[in-house]
Amino acid sequence: MGTTTVSYRDGLLNRLKDPEYAAMYLEEAIAAGDRKALMIALKDVVDARGGVGALADKVPLQRQSLYKVLSKQGNPTLETLGAILKPLGLRLSVAAA
Numbered sequence: 001m002g003t004t005t006v007s008y009r010d011g012l013l014n015r016l017k018d019p020e021y022a023a024m025y026l027e028e029a030i031a032a033g034d035r036k037a038l039m040i041a042l043k044d045v046v047d048a049r050g051g052v053g054a055l056a057d058k059v060p061l062q063r064q065s066l067y068k069v070l071s072k073q074g075n076p077t078l079e080t081l082g083a084i085l086k087p088l089g090l091r092l093s094v095a096a097a
Helices: 006-013 019-031 034-046 053-058 064-068 078-088
Strands: none
Touching: 006 034, 034 053, 034 064, 034 078, 053 064, 053 078, 064 078
């Protein structure tokens, strides 16, 4: 009887398909206060939803620009961040501390 193992990343990407889980994941990255962590988390969410190629068809940015924005060094504007989140079924919001 064989065992099936799922890598951590594969499991994470599967969980990130759920918008509620993805929102929580991004909130935790924001709470960490580390921009690089947020960009990694955002890229994970994009990868879970079909990757940059699929997202490029739904946002007003070219694929190369998306790769740059979603890199660890990425520093998207609020407008760009909103444009990326919208087709992922997410939005920016503010909550009381």
